[in-house]
Amino acid sequence: MSTYARGERRRLAGLLEEAGPQAPTLCEGWTATDLAAHLVVRERRPDAAPGIVFRPLADWTAKVQAGYAARPWPELVELVRSGPGRFSPFALPGVDEAANTVEFFVHAEDVRRAGPEWKPEPVDPGLAEALWKGLRVPARMEAGRRSPVGLVLRRPDGQTVVARKGAPVVTVVGEPAELLLFAFGRGARARVTAEGDPDVVALLGNALPLPHTEG
Structure with missing residues (x-):
């Protein structure tokens, strides 16, 4: 099977x-x-x-x-x-x-994604759901443990995983596969966005890689 x-x-x-x-x-x-x-x-x-x-x-x-x-x-x-x-x-x-x-x-x-020419690829919806189910533990044990601020992971349909309780809070948004990569420290190559006060987002970015942005 x-x-x-x-x-x-x-x-x-x-x-x-x-x-x-x-x-x-x-x-x-x-x-x-x-x-x-x-x-x-x-x-x-x-x-x-x-x-x-x-x-x-x-x-x-x-x-x-x-x-x-x-x-x-x-x-x-x-x-x-x-x-x-x-x-x-x-x-x-x-x-x-x-x-x-x-x-x-x-x-x-x-x-x-290690090479400079990588491009996004679609993820099978069933696999995406399996990855979402597998996100909770690394969200807390990996990302939550390293985050200096409150941290919530949110997929586009609004479902969330609380990686670390506390305030202030940064919400990292992305598809399940991308959030999983962020939680495991691959955020620099993940298609996610961080929502929150810019100074607080910067604190998170110092502890957990986030995608590089222009400007």
């Missing part, structure tokens, strides 16, 4: 393949090779994956990731495309969709 996670996995693998191993990404300091190796470790190496978020294990994670990064580029991309092994937690029913839809969408855009 096709799922959004599987679709985004295929798209991400294709973008990596097209970009090449030394292509830049929106993950600061990472090439496409670094990003691909990270994804493989996350899914295929449960002994090393905890170091992605648990600092005391980071050295082991980095060593394992470097080993994957040294593999031939076509082999590394194929590991991303083919997904986790049968004994990986990510192979359990439902886990792929729950854990990877947002992950793969964001990282696909990390590859696609």
Whole structure:
């Protein structure tokens, strides 16, 4: 059965393949090779994956990731495309969709938007709704934690997610996919607008990237 996670996995693998191993990404300091190796470790190496978020294990994670990064580029991309092994937690029913839809969408855009010539692309309405559902946690844990002001994320139809309570407030407006990228710190390449007092918007922009504007 096709799922959004599987679709985004295929798209991400294709973008990596097209970009090449030394292509830049929106993950600061990472090439496409670094990003691909990270994804493989996350899914295929449960002994090393905890170091992605648990600092005391980071050295082991980095060593394992470097080993994957040294593999031939076509082999590394194929590991991303083919997904986790049968004994990986990510192979359990439902886990792929729950854990990877947002992950793969964001990282696909990390590859696609890293170049200067990227253009907006339409997002399937069903995928947009899945991304909206997946926005609440990163809105609070990522954007809300870093924001120095009250922060609300609003889609064009008026639905909102409160990322951080408080005053004064900035409201960031955009489609679900763009708000998701903003929440994960990719706001400089996201099609969003910030509404609020200009000085307060500037405070937010110092903590979380916002699109560059003229004037």
